[in-house]
Amino acid sequence: MLTRYENEVMSAVYSLCDGTDGCLVSPIDILSVLPAKHKINQDKLDDILNALKCDGYFDLIPSERKGEKMYVISLKESGFAYKRTAKQRQRDITYKIFLAFIGAFATFIFGLILKAIF
Secondary structure, eight states, X not given: OOOHHHXXXXXXHHHHHTTSSEEEXXXXXXXXXXXXXXXXXXXXXXXXXXXXXXXXXXXXXXXXXXXXXXXXXXXXXXXXXXXXXXXXXXXXXXXXXXXXHHHHHHHHXXXXXXXXXX
């Protein structure tokens, strides 16, 4: 299970790779795609990218181009399946909320029936 920041960074990386096996991006590119409400600096971004690399989402090779830090990112199977698993997680949450609503409604009806009997 990814943290909120890891989830946002993985979503940004996935969108920057745009359906290809990999991409060459700078930290500024990744930070520009992230929501502005979360202040993620470049050091924290490096930690999050290394954590995602260790989790097996992609291969990460840091490099430098014209004095600017760049990342060569190659998505792995978990990285390709990221969007699908995010949608599946959303469906699971919706299903659990629906079941909780049905359970509350059934309990309410059962309480009314017991109240009418006694």
